[in-house]
Amino acid sequence: IASVLHKLSHENTQLHREVENFPVLLKEAIKRTGKQITEALSEVNENSKDLIRRYRKEMKLRKKYHNELVELKGNIRVFVRARPKISEDGLNPKMSVSYDVNDDSLIYVSNQQRGRNQSFDLDRVFSDTSSQQEVGGLSGWLIQPEYLFYLGQFCFILSIFAYGQTGSGKTYTMEGTQEEPGINQRALSDLFKMVEERSLDWDYSVSVSLVEIYNETLKDLLTTKHEKLEIKMNADGTLFVQRLTILPVKDLNDVNRAFEFGRSNRATASTNMNEHSSRSHAVLMVTVAGTNKTTGVQTMGKLNLIDLAGSERVSKSGASGDRLKEAQNINRSLSALGDVIHSLRNKQSHVPFRNSKLTYLLQDSLSKDSKTLMVVQVSPVEKNSSETICSLTFAQRVRLVELGQATKKTK
Template identity: 40%
Template sequence: MAATSPSKVAPDKDDDELAAESSIEEALKSLDAGKIESAVRNMAKKIDALKTHNAQLLQRILQLQGNIQVCARIRPMSDEESQRGFHEVAQSLGETEVGCFDERTQQWKSYAFDKVWGPETSNRDVFQDVEPLALSVIEGYNACIFAYGQTGSGKTFTMEGDEVQQGISQRTIKKIFTLLEEKSIRHLSQQHPDRFEYIVKIGMLEIYNDEVYDLLDPSFVAASSGSPRKKPLDVRQSADNTVEVPGLRQEHVCSVDEVLKALDRGNANRATASTNLNEHSSRSHMILHVDITSGVGETKCRGSLYLIDLAGSERVRKSEVEGQALKEAQHINKSLSALGNVMEALDRKASHVPYRDSKLTHLLTNSLGGNSRTMMIMTACPHNESYDETTFALKFATRVRRINLGSAQRNILSKNLEETVKQLNQEKSQLSKAKERSDAQLFSLKKEKERIEDKLSRASLARANSKDEMRTLSVLRQANTDATARWQKEKNAREEKSAELGKLQEEYQKSQRELRNVKRGLESLSKKSEDKDDEIFKLKKDLRAMKEQLSEEKIRHRRSQVMKSRIPTPSSRISSASPNVGKPPSAAKASNLARPASRSSRGGVTDPGVSNSPIGDPNKVSRIRFRVLKILQEHDPSKVPKLDSLMLQFEGRETELLEKMMQRYAGGGTEQEEETEESPAPTQSTDEPETSLTTPPTSSTRPKSRGEIAKEKHLARMQRIRGNK
């Protein structure tokens, strides 16, 4: 861009300020309300003009700083989307802010951009904001404009337009030719010895399935996705460290009609397909390259403009594509993911930026890697069905906005490059100084406005006696009252909302405190429950130990009683012998034989000395224990170790235990029991002592081994057999 003198950027307005001040003074002195109102209105217009001028200066400084400009465009909802019940969740909140409503959290989140276009914005309005960057290529700068967003969000409409509204590409080409022709005519009118010349070349290519194809190649025909294509082109790094595509067709164009025909031909060759989300979905990335060389004589400048329509990112689950379309979607998402990785590396200022991960990022090296002015247009769908994709695109665009590529430099084809750089630096310094002067002038005008308003109030008080002036003043006061009432109403509404919000926050905090108290109570109860469980477990363990100890004590006590019963005392010998004193042995034997065997309640024969009453004789308990042991050894050996527990359980009811054991195993009673029933009773009375103090224990008094029991069973069986014969 040519250097601009300070007088042109920020003209000296001291004379104008003096004239305006004098006109205001005259109006105040005349006490004419119309003149005073006109003077104040003119002053307000001048203040607005200065604000606009300062904004333009700030925009130019930001361009020189080199940040990527990021703009957002929210398309309107279609009739079909409205009929399907979709509703808006993304809206433009102003010229530089987009709001997105999260239905899950019921909260709004805002995103800041350099420019925001709402649903009512036309392509013409969009181009007015894009025009300065796009036309900077005429001055020798490199520029890049690319549209990014999900499928169906309006990228192709923004870049290429339709039959009714032309897109950025067509409008930019038209404006470029218009400016070049104007510069040529203006140069001729100034009668320069050298002629102003310009050359415009265009090229179009698409990246389909991560392969590069020339859309302007006459032999190339691919009106739909999946059609056969010519051999793809390569992407290479040139000697001057720029990216180029060898074999790409560059058509020299001399008019707007030639460019538009070439664009129509290239767009017709672009791959498109119908998906569930977009009837005419672009299945490839399209790049339009405009190369402009212009200047006078040997000093010329060269600028390159890249207009890029990226394919839309899509979720296969929603688009429901398959086959070739699924493969295309995978390549599109892969290349867009590589673009995201490049942007992330640029944002982190990483030492290595992965430009070569895809053909798309490799081709964008010139635009993202240095000497270029770059603008990203993020397009978004407004309805709730695309909320996740919209928020992802907004976050990605916000991250891109932080990237600083450095200030772009003019491409001047001249030997005096150092002078040009110096001139640009001077221009930047002049712009900064001009902005400072404008800020100072704006501050001075604000002070002047305050002074004039003060004079106006004093003049109004001086004209209080005039009816016309009072009527005007009353109207102004009424307007002020209405405005104050509206303001007070809005203030009350805000205060009510704030109070309501405060109450909700207090309730929320109270709920949180109650929840924490409940959690602490639950934790305390849980801890107490665990302590009780541990205590119960310990008590159970102690109880089992005490039971085992008690059982062992009882067993030891029982054994001691049994052992004591086997060694009768002299007194027991004398007392037990008294019933048969003086009787002959035959009489004692008859007495024993005369005693009938008692029957159990179930008809079973029991031991003559056994009854259901508690047994106090240890010898009887020992005999019952011995018989129970024999029954268990023969029929259920696994329960033999539990015999002591059974005896302890039926203590005092040993006869009942013997009856139950005999009833349970009645079908297979022991042969020893049969032998006992068939053989005569022993001659010695059960009441008499079995041994004396001086006689050692015999085989009849000690427990028999299993071999002896088996031998007795065998002998009894043989006796029965011989008796039957």
């Protein structure tokens, strides 16, 4: 019994010690496991960080290849800009537009009818917080030295279109304000810089015309005469507008003065300038004719700045009478623009340029030897989401167009 008691007492002491040590062991075990979990987590973290890094790299590469593809295959770029909310949107409006933090070519719009977000993939998306400077930088894609070179030395047409529903920010982005100039001002100032830089070897003459298309009728905004304008074709297949004023200009100030005159001319013909301007297309055509001082080679280039009339859904706005007629003409010409672009994309032998005055006038600008930048403006608020979806659907359709490679053309 004594030996059994001794053994039991020994075991009891050992158990006692183990019980005493248990919290320490447990603490150590917890610490060890915690360390293992932390290590495992940080490995996962590192992996996911690496994945995000690789994803971003892939996105950059994808964009680079896409850009190269566009350069190789086509000359049209589509940018989207959402304007910020404004007082007209009401107090605390519900927003419908969102962006992808990792990919600046994606924009999402909440589609109330389908009850989900619809995504659109464009060349570049500018959010509602983007600055004029950031957006203005995009004209750099169009007005690059090599294209300026084209513009000055080959027949090459550059066009900037602004598309979007009424009040979506087209004028703000294109014209901007005195303090915050828009794309047009930047593009034109780049153009005159180029002319200056090449003036040692080339004699350039720059001229402007300003045409308004209202209810399928062309109007010369640089004259107060009201002559009927007709689009005619030269023997070489190029287009011109008969009797259109062609005003020689020396610098950006001259262009702005001409533009101001056109603007006041447009306003006097209408009781409400803003109302009227959003119901008509305005096309500013800048022509650069060059003669090489040594060789005598003559060249021609054009820069078109096009402020399209606001796209609007007649069923929603409930327009009637003259307003309905205007809206129908606008929608017809914008859809003709879409059809032309669609035919070009599908490389159809017949492109329906003549279906509207807008596409007929811009035939050259949408054909080969041209480079086009389309800025699609959208409103960020939910009450406009169906118009936003329509505009972005149009934008995506345009983006897939291939205009073909430019060919060198000198006289």
